[in-house]
Amino acid sequence: MGWRLGIDIGGTFTDVIAVAEDGVTRRSGKAPSRPAEPVRAIIDAIAAVSLTWPEVDEIVHGTTIVTNDIVEERFRPAALVATRGFSDTIEIGRGSRRHLYRLDLPPKAEPLIPASGRFEVRERVGPDGRVIEPLTEAEIERVVDEILAAGLDTVAVCLIHAYANPEHEVRLGKRLREAIPFVSLSHEISPEAREFERMSTTALNAMMMARITRHLALIAERRPEASRLHLIHSASGMAAPELIAERPLMLAMSGPAAGVSASRFATDRLGIDHALTFDMGGTTTDVCLIVDGKAEIALNRELGGRRIRLPMVAVDSVGAGGGSIARLSSGALTVGPQSAGASPGPACYGRGGEAATVADADLLLGYLNPGRTLGKAVTLSPEAAEAAIGRLAAEMGFAIPEAAVGIVRVVHANMARALRRATVERGVDIRDFALIAFGGAGPMHAAEVARLCGIGRIVVPEFSSGFSALGCVDARMSFSRQMTVNVRSTAWDQARLDGMVAAQTSELAGALARAGYPPERLATSHVAGIRYSGQSYETPITDPALGDPAALGAQFDAAHRALYGYATGEPWELVNIRTEVAAPGKAAPAGAAHAPSPAEPAAGPLQEGERLVTYETGERHPTPVYARGSLPAGLRIAGPAIIEDEWSTIVVPPGDVLWRENRDDLFIAVRLPA
Amino acid sequence: MIIDPVSLEVARNALTAIAEEMSMVVMRAARSPLLREAGDHSSALTDAAGFLIAQGQDVPVHLGVLSFTVREFLAVVRPAEMRPGDVWIVNTPEVGGNHLPDVKLIRPVFSGTTLYAFAISLAHWADIGGAAPGSYYAAAVDAWQEGLRIPPVRLVAGEAIDERVMAFILANVRGPEERRGDILAQIAATTVAARRLAELDRRYGAPFLVEAFEAIHARAERQMRAAIAALPDGVYRGEDFMDDDGHGGPPQPIRVTATIAGDEITFDFSDSADAVPGPINTTPFIAGAAAFYVMKALFGPEIQPSAGCYRPLRIVTRPGSILDGGATAPVVGGNHETCQRVADAIFQAFRPFAVERMSAGGPTTAGLLIFGARRDDGSWSTFYEVHCGGEGARADRDGMAATRVHLANVMNTPAEVIESEYPITVEFQRLRRGSGGRGRHAGGDGVCRGYRVQADGVSLTTMFERAVVPPYGLEGGEDGAPFRVRLERSSGETLALAGKANIVVGAGDLVVAESCGGGGYGRSSD
Secondary structure, three states: OOEEEEEEEOOOEEEEEEEOOOOOOEEEEEEEOOOOOHHHHHHHHHHHOOOOHHHEEEEEEEOOHHHHHHHOOOOOOOEEEEEOOOOOHHHHOOOOOOOOOOOOOOOOOOOOOOHHHEEEEOOEEOOOOOEEEOOOHHHHHHHHHHHHHOOOOEEEEEOOOOOOOOHHHHHHHHHHHHHOOEEEEHHHHOOOOOHHHHHHHHHHHHHHHHHHHHHHHHHHHHOOOOOEEEEEOOOOOEEOHHHHHHOHHHHOOHHHHHHHHHHHHHHHHHOOOOEEEEEEOOOOEEEEEEEOOEEOEEOOEEEOOEEEOOOEEOOEEEOOOOOEEEEEEOOEEEEEEEEOOOOOOOHHHOOOOOOOEHHHHHHHOOOOOOOOOOOOOOOOOHHHHHHHHHHHHHHHOOOHHHHHHHHHHHHHHHHHHHHHHHHHHHOOOHHHOEEEEEOOOHHHHHHHHHHHHOOOEEEEOOOHHHHHHHHHHOOOEEEEEEEEEEEEHHHOOHHHHHHHHHHHHHHHHHHHHHOOOOHHHOEEEEEEEEEEEOEOOOEEEEOOOOOOHHHHHHHHHHHHHHHHOOOOOOOEEEEEEEEEEEOOOOOOOOOOOOOOOOOOOOOOOOEEEEEEEEOOOOOEEEEEEEEHHHOOOOOEEEOOEEEEOOOOEEEEOOOOEEEEOOOOOEEEEOOOOO | OOOOHHHHHHHHHHHHHHHHHHHHHHHHHOOOHHHHOOOOEEEEEEEOOOOEEEEOOOOHHHHHHHHHHHHHHHHHOOHHHOOOOOEEEEOOOOOOOOOOOEEEEEEEEEEOOEEEEEEEEEEEOOOOOOOOOOOOOOOOOOHHHHOOOOOOEEEEEOOEEOHHHHHHHHOOOOOHHHHHHHHHHHHHHHHHHHHHHHHHHHHHOHHHHHHHHHHHHHHHHHHHHHHHHOOOOEEEEEEEEEOOOOOOOOOEEEEEEEEEEOOEEEEEOOOOOEOOOOOOOOOHHHHHHHHHHHHHHHHOOOOOOOHHHHOOEEEEOOOOEOOOOOOOOOOOOOOOOHHHHHHHHHHHHHHHHHHHHOEOOOOOOOOEEEEEEEOOOOOEEEEEEOOOEOOOOEOOOOOOOOEOOOOOOOOOOOHHHHHHHOOEEEEEEEEEOOOOOOOOEOOOOEEEEEEEEOOOOEEEEEEOOOOOOOOOOEOOOOOOOOOEEEEEOOOOOEEEOOOEEEEEEOOOOEEEEEOOOOOOEOOOOO
C-alpha cells in the first residue's frame, strides 16, 4: 500500500512515475499507449513500475480523451436552449473565417448543434441583470417537452446575459435535470459576457458529459475501493472525478497541462522566477510561459476550430518537431508543419518514410545515437536518413552535411520565433527567462534555440523524458473560473463586488470540500482583468486590492505602464475576476522534496564513447558521450559534449557548459553573442 | 553575396517575427474598437526603397496598401530629411493610402548613418474627424468632408514626440484621449521594430539583411511567376457593378481586361466608371490589393507577402476613374466596398478557365452600420458594426452560412457587448433562411439582426452594397438574395434604407439588417 502514481497517456507512450509512501522512493516507466482502451493503458502503466492496483493509494492521470474527441469531431447529439431570437448564434459565431486565402476549404467548422437541435424560450434579462421579460413555468414545461420529444439526452442552456443574472437558467436547469441526464448551464460553465463564446463552451461541455461519465464508470469498475483517482485539468491542477463528470471540458488541455505543472514544480524547487517550457515532441513543440512562478493561463482558445472559454494553460504549439518534413519551396528551405508522424515516421525509422525530417538530420549530425532503440520499438537507419537528406541536398545544391545543418537551423529559427511570440504577447523580456527543456527532443535542440532568443540558461530537469507524469504525481487539487463583473471606477459598488467574489469563491471551494478538503486548508487567489474604458483587452492584475478601488487603480496603472510604456490615469473598469481555489500539495512539499541526492557515482563521469558531431555553425568536433546517470554533482563539462539516457539526448555545443547540481537536474549555461 | 535557401528561411522567420511583434503591440494597447475587436490594423517592414519585406498580421486589403505607402512617402519626403529616432505620420489616400481613418506611422531604420529599412504601422482609427461621428459621411462630395488629412509630417524626432503636432491632430478628431492611445500604440510598435532590427544588425550585419530583403522579394516573385505561367495566355474581360454612384444614382461598372502573357499579367481597369460623386471612389493601391488577393486565393495560397509578388503584375487605372479619382474624391467606403467589387470583376474575367476553383458571389460588402450617440458630457459613443453573409457555392460543395469572404475578415460584435456599452438592444440575431441562391450546390444563408434603439437623437450611417446588384450565381446557379436594411419607426412607419445614408433615429425605432445570401453553383436539376 501507499504508492502514488502519476500517469500521462500520450500519443505513442504512456509515462508513469510512482512515489512510495516515504515520499522519497521513486520509480519511473513507460508503456505503449492504447488510445482505444484508456483503462487498459492505466493497468499497463501500473505494471510498468512493477506494481498492482491494490498497492496504489492514488492515481493522478492526464488524458487526451476530450482533446481527441474535439479534434476528431466525435460529438454527442445535443439540444441547445437559447433566448428567443438567439439560437442561431451557435452557427453564426463571430462571422469570420479560418483561412484567408483558401476558397476550397469550408470557412468555418460545421455548427456544433444543427437547426433541428435548437430550441428557444421567451425570456429576457438585461446587461445589468434586470429581468425584462420573465421566464414563465409554462414556457419551461413547453421546451422540456419538446426536447424529450426529440429524443435527446444532452442539453446546453445559454440565455442572454445569464452571467449577470442566472435566475432563469437556474429554474430551467432544475426542471431539465429532473428529466434529462446530461445538462450544462452557461452561467455555471463560463459566467462571462459574449454570447457565442459562452454558448460554444457550454455546448461542448454538455456534449462530452456522457463520454466522460462512461470513462469514469469503467475505471470505477476496475479500481480497488481504497484507491483514489484524480484527473489533471487544463489549468494544470487536479480535480476529482465527480467534478469532471459535470465539467468534462476542463480536460480539453489535460495533456500539455501536466508538462506545465511539472515545469512549475521544477522552477519552484530551483528558485527560478521566469521560465519558458520547451517540450519538443514528434510533430509539435509546446511552449508555455511561467512568470513570477505562475504558469500563464489563457481564457479563450480554439481547439480543432472550436471556441473554448475556460482557464487553460497558455500552451502555444508550433508545428515543428522531430518528425517535421523539410522541403525546398521556391528557393527557401522550409520545415513543417507537415509531419511524417509516427507512421511511416522519419526516414531513419526504416518504416518506409522517404521525406527528409528533423530526426534524420539529428541522426546524420551525430546528435542521435545510431545505436538507440527508443524502447526497443525502433532501430535507426543512418542509410535511410542519408538517402532522404541526400535527395533534398541535391535539390538545394548542398552537400549532405550542409543540408542537415540547414534543416536544424531552420527549425531553430521557427522555434525562436514561437518563443519570442509567447513572451511578446505577455509583454515580458525573453532574456530574463530560463528554458525548461524536456520531451524526447527538447534537450537536443534547446541550446541553439536559447542562443537565438538571447536566453542564457537552460534546465533539463530530472525525469525529463517522463516529465508530464511527474507533473501528475506532484499536482495539487485546484479549481478556477473566470466571471464578468463590470464594475466601473466612476461608479464603484463595493457591496455588489464583494457579493460576487464571495459567491464565486464559495462555489469553487464547495467542489473541493466535497472531495474531502476542509475549507480552512484551501488557498484562494484572484486575478483581476482591468482596462481603461474604451479598451478591449484587459490587463491582468495578480493579487488585486479588490476592497480598495484607489489601490486597485494604482496597481492597474503600474501594470499598464510596465506592459505598454504609458498609463493615462483615465477612468477604468474592472471587467472580470478569475478565482482559483487550491488545496495544499498532497506529497511532501515539492521544495523539500523526495529524492535525496542520488548516490555519487564512484568513478566520475562515465564516458560511453565518442561521436563526430556537426554543430549549427557547421563546425565538426569529436564529441565525448556521457551517461546521464554517471555525472558527479558540481562537475562542469564544457561543450562539445553529449549526455544520454535511455530516452533522451542532451546536446551541449562548443562554448556552452553543462553541470549537475544536487539532484538529477542538469543546467546548461549558453554562451550568448556579445 | 548570394543568399542560400537556409539563410533565406532563417532571415524570413526573424523579419516576420518582428512584424508580428509590432502587430501584437498595437493589438494590446490600442483604443479604437476596430483595432481591438476586429484586428483592423497591419504592420510591415520595407526595404530602403519602400518595398514590403514582411507583414505582421495578414489583412489582405492592407497588404496592397502597405506595399505602396512607403514608396509614395519617399516621393514626398527625401531620405536626407530623415534622422534616426524619427517617426512620421500620414493618412492621405494619394500617398500610398486608401481612406483617411487608416493612419500610418512610418519609422526610418538606420545602421550607423545608413538608412536601410522602414517599419510601418497602419491602424484604423475609430474617428478621424469630418462631418459624421466615425468619419463615414455618406453624403460626402469631396475629400475634405471625410476628415483630417495628414500629409507626411514628422511626429517624433530623436525619440521625442512633437507635442504641438500631436495637439494639432488631436484637436481635429473626436475622442482625443482614445486617439492619443492609438498613436502611442503605433509609435511603440515602430520602436520595437527598430530595436529588433538593431539586434539582427548586430548578429548578421546590415549588408546581410539587405541581401536577404532582395532574396525575399526574388522568392515571392518566383512564386508569383510560377503561378501565372500555369495559366493559359490570353486576354480576358470581366465586369461587376457597384449598386450606385454613392449618392443613389445608377449602378456603376468595374471592368477589367486581364492579359496573361507567359509569366506576367496586366490588369487594366481603364474601362471602369468615371469617378463618382459619392464616397465609394478608391485608389490604384486598393485595385492592386484586390488583384493580388485573387491571384493568391485562386492560384497560389503559399505565395509569401512581399513586394516581389507584384513584379510580374501590372496594374493600370485611368486617372479620373472610380479607381483613380485623385486627391479630391471622397473615398471612405471605397476601401472595403469598391475593393471587393474589383476582386469580383477579376474573378469574372478568369471564369473561362478557373470556374471550378471559384466560389459564386458572396457578401462582398462590409454591410456597415454606424450608430453614434451623444454621451451626457457631449462626447460621442460610436458603434461600428459589419455584417457577414452567405458564402457562394462551389463546384464541390454548398456555401456556408454567416461568414466573411475575400478581402474582408472582421468579426461581429457580440450582442452582450453592444447592450453593455451602447443605448441599443439586439432583439434577435438569426440566419436569414432561404437567402442563399439555389443550385446544384446552394449558396449559404445570410444573417438577420434587429437593433432596437433606446435613446433619441442617435445618428445612423449605412455603407453597404449588394442591395441592387446581388451576389452572382455560377454555371446556372441562382443569385443570392440582396442585402436589405429597413427601419421600423416607433410611429409604425417602415422604410427601406439606402446603401449610403446618414439619418437620425430615436428611442423605440428598430433597425433590421438582412445580409445577402451566397450565389448558387450549377442548375438545381443537374
